[in-house]
Structure formats: structure tokens, C-alpha cells
Amino acid sequence: MKILLGILIxxxxxxxxxxxxxxxxxxxxxxxxFESLSHLAVQLDTYQAILSTVWKSLLVLxxxxxxxxxxxxxxxxxxxxxxxxxxxxxxxxxxxxxSWLALVIFVWGIGWKGPVVIGFLSLLPISIFTTASGVRxxxxxxxxxxxVYRVPKVKIVKTIYLGSLVPFIFSTVEVIIGDVWKVIxxxxxxxxxxxxxxxxxxxxxxxxxxxIYALTIITxxxxxxxxxxxxxxxxxxxxxWQIPS
Amino acid sequence: xxDTILRVENLKKDFGALPVIDGWNLELVKEERIAMIGPxxxxxxxxxxxxxxxxxxxxxxxxxxxxxxxxxxQEPRLIPWISxxxxxxxxxxxxxxxxxxxxxxxxxxxENYLPSQLSGGxxxxxxxxxxxxxxxxxxxxxxxxxxxxxxxxFAIIEDINALRNQKRFAIIMITHDTKEAISMAxxxxxxxxxxxxxxxxxxxxxxxxxxxxxxxxFIKIESDLMKKIFFY
Numbered sequence: 189m190k191i192l193l194g195i196l197i198x199x200x201x202x203x204x205x206x207x208x209x210x211x212x213x214x215x216x217x218x219x220x221x222f223e224s225l226s227h228l229a230v231q232l233d234t235y236q237a238i239l240s241t242v243w244k245s246l247l248v249l250x251x252x253x254x255x256x257x258x259x260x261x262x263x264x265x266x267x268x269x270x271x272x273x274x275x276x277x278x279x280x281x282x283x284x285x286x287s288w289l290a291l292v293i294f295v296w297g298i299g300w301k302g303p304v305v306i307g308f309l310s311l312l313p314i315s316i317f318t319t320a321s322g323v324r325x326x327x328x329x330x331x332x333x334x335x336v337y338r339v340p341k342v343k344i345v346k347t348i349y350l351g352s353l354v355p356f357i358f359s360t361v362e363v364i365i366g367d368v369w370k371v372i373x374x375x376x377x378x379x380x381x382x383x384x385x386x387x388x389x390x391x392x393x394x395x396x397x398x399x400i401y402a403l404t405i406i407t408x409x410x411x412x413x414x415x416x417x418x419x420x421x422x423x424x425x426x427x428x429w430q431i432p433s
Numbered sequence: 434x435x436d437t438i439l440r441v442e443n444l445k446k447d448f449g450a451l452p453v454i455d456g457w458n459l460e461l462v463k464e465e466r467i468a469m470i471g472p473x474x475x476x477x478x479x480x481x482x483x484x485x486x487x488x489x490x491x492x493x494x495x496x497x498x499x500x501x502x503x504x505x506x507q508e509p510r511l512i513p514w515i516s517x518x519x520x521x522x523x524x525x526x527x528x529x530x531x532x533x534x535x536x537x538x539x540x541x542x543x544e545n546y547l548p549s550q551l552s553g554g555x556x557x558x559x560x561x562x563x564x565x566x567x568x569x570x571x572x573x574x575x576x577x578x579x580x581x582x583x584x585x586x587f588a589i590i591e592d593i594n595a596l597r598n599q600k601r602f603a604i605i606m607i608t609h610d611t612k613e614a615i616s617m618a619x620x621x622x623x624x625x626x627x628x629x630x631x632x633x634x635x636x637x638x639x640x641x642x643x644x645x646x647x648x649x650x651f652i653k654i655e656s657d658l659m660k661k662i663f664f665y
Contacts, residue, residue, distance in 0.1 A: 333510040336485050336502065337524035337567060347523055351514050 216398040224398035225405060233387070238406065240382040244300060245368045248307035252364055256315025257357060263316065264323020265349060273316070281313035289378050303375035303383065310371045315360045322356025323349055358422045365418050369411040436462040437498060438571055438603050439484065444493035446479055453479060454491070455628035461571070466597070466604035468614035470662060471624025477607045478507075481573050484605065503564030503602070505577040509556040511548040517559050518544040525566040534562040538592055554585035561589065565596065572597070574606040578613060587646070590616050598641065611658050615651055616644050621658060625665050632665050
């Protein structure tokens, strides 16, 4: 109920500002935007674009998890590995998207690979550092307990380190899910051949501002929906991790 | 001596500029039980870590004539995301033994519970079961009852004493509570302030049946012990 009230207040404020400003090129009214949204809803192109953005986002999510978590794990478990990888990961994190863009256009041109690579490189450091900090924050008392009982190292890694890591993996996935849409849409806008970002780029060329807003609403809705689904899925699994011993 | 399970000679330990243990000497024979009482920060837990081979940064000689050690930590140190049974199989695969000790510690039926679903006393019992299933020659108790209320504490002590009479493992126990010490130990070592020394080695001349806190002799021994502790 409160959420609906919040949305209503937001829409009213939007309407008021659009009337006061009276510059549809900057801020179209909610009516114009939702009209554009309803046009998009009946066009096949829209669904193809959404599908294109969704699969690229999923691909980025999976590759970031598959690559970032193992690297982060070994960085967390060994100080030497951490020090070896940290500079490279920090550099990747600091490189602006525009630099990657120049590189991927040069290598692959316009297409699906560019947005995926840019998305991957933008989100990889987050997954690495979150995983590493998860491993580093493993309860040292549990490790000490395992040493007293001479538990084999493989078992310590499997049960204690990986177990400690689970909440961090889920929070990494949550963060990535929240960010991946934005990154992919931006990358599509800059170097994609299909997807929501490409539709936004075309709408910009035709100065169709309500359409830009409508596509933005679709992107935001995808982001919120995926985050909610992930949270609901994780809540049950994470039940036993959230309660302190 | 052939029966010596642990011999400590001139043990010294410091944390940088802070000397903590200053020349401890002690000997523990098989099946013997000692309790150590001393002020906070005098190196009791550090000493236990040295015995358990978790800390090798010390001076002096520590001779360990045992293979298996059971360590009951001050806090239960149970892995929160796995069940009681999985916490126990983490250290030993002997399920028959696990079931035996779970029964002995009145934890039957809680095998599939997560640690968070247990009370403080029950967690401490699991901590104890974990120490016992490795068939220890020496059981180390690091203030295991500090957070428990009196009835729970003495119920667990009774269980430990019963099991110890059966399994005959040696015990080294740290406590601040003279009642706990007298209930469980053959000797009580009193430690001085940091840098600590073992200043008294008090023999507890009580038979098993007499280790009852309402027993007159128990009360007298406790009173004498308290005087000695206050003296240092």
C-alpha cells in the first residue's frame, strides 16, 4: 500500500514538474510516456530487444560469477595471491567504460560481443573483491577449531571457507543483478546491434523523448523485478546463514 | 615418568613487549585432572593454545605424550550453517561414538538441528561431544561454563565427571570459579598476575562421591582455596 502511495506521489510530482517546465524535450509528461510505453508493448521489436538485453545480462552474470568467484576465493585464502591479483583487478575497476568501448569496437565492431565484454569487465572486480573479502572474514575461531582436531585442509576449505562464502556469493549476485541491466543498456547504446540500449539510441536520433523515458521504465522494471526474484530465491537458502550461532 | 602425558618446563611467552607467562613448570600424568585459576590476562588461554599446538611462538620446553586432544572452547565454535550431526562428523567419522556421546550428553533427537536452534547449554554440550568423540587422551576445557547458569553448569559437570570416570582421560581446565575447579580437578594451580607464575599447586583430597557443593569438606576446601587466591 505504501509502495503504491509512493509511486502515486512520484507520478504526481512528475506531472507537476512537466507542466511547470513545459519542455517536453527534457521532461515529457507521464501521459506521453505511458502512451509511448503502450505503443512499445504491442511491437514485436520491443520484445526482441528485451530478450536481447536479458540474454546478454544473463551471460554477463554467469561469466562474472564463474570467473570472479574462483579468483576472489583464492585471493581471500592466500595473501600472496591477493597481492598478485589486486593491482590488475584495481586497474580493471578503474578503467573508464569509454576506454573499453574503444577497444571492443576496434576488435569486434558493433554487435553483441561488445556489450557483453564491457559488462563483464565492469562487473568482474565487484565479484572478485566481494568474494575475497568474504573469504578473508571467515571466522578464524572455526579454522582454529578445525586445526585442533586435525581436520584435513580440503574439508576445512569445503565446509568452513566455502560455507562462509555463501552469503557473500549471494550478495555479490544481488549487486551484479542490480547493476548488470544498467551496464548492458549503456554498452548496447554505445556499441550494440540489438537490445534496449539500441532502441534508446534510435529514439534519441528521432528525438522521441517519451520513448526514451518508456524504455528507461522497462529497464528499471527489469532491474527491480530480477533483484526481487533473486532476493526471494536467496532468502530461503540463506536462512541458516543469517542466524548467528 | 612413563605416565607423564604433558611436561612443561620453564615456559615463557610474551606478546611483543608484554611478558605474559613467566617460567611455568608443570607435569600432568595420565588420567589426572588439573584446574587453573588466575586473573584475566595471565596467559591461561594462551597456555592452552600452546598445549594444543596452535601457538608455537614461545620459549621453554613442552613435551606432549599424547596423540588425541579434545578441546572444549569457551564459546561453542560450532559451524552455524551445518547441523549438529554434521558439526560432529566434521571432526570424526565414527557415527557410533557420536551417537553414544550425544545420548550421554542428553542431545539425542537434536542431531539435525542447526546450532542456532539450540540453547546456550545445548551448544556447549555439542562442543563437549565434539571434544569427546575423538577419543581424547587429554581434554582441555577453556572456561566452558562461563556463560551458563548454575543448574546447567553443574548438570554438565556431572556428565563430564561420569564420562571421565568411564573413559579416564586427563583434563586441563581453566576457570574463574572455585566450585567448578573443586568439582572437577585433582589439583588446582593458582596463577599470579601477569607476567604470571604458578604460585600454588593445591591438591583436592575429595573422593568422587564427595564432590558436591553442599558437602562440608567441599565448602572447607573452597574456603581455603579462596584465601590462597585472594593472597595472590
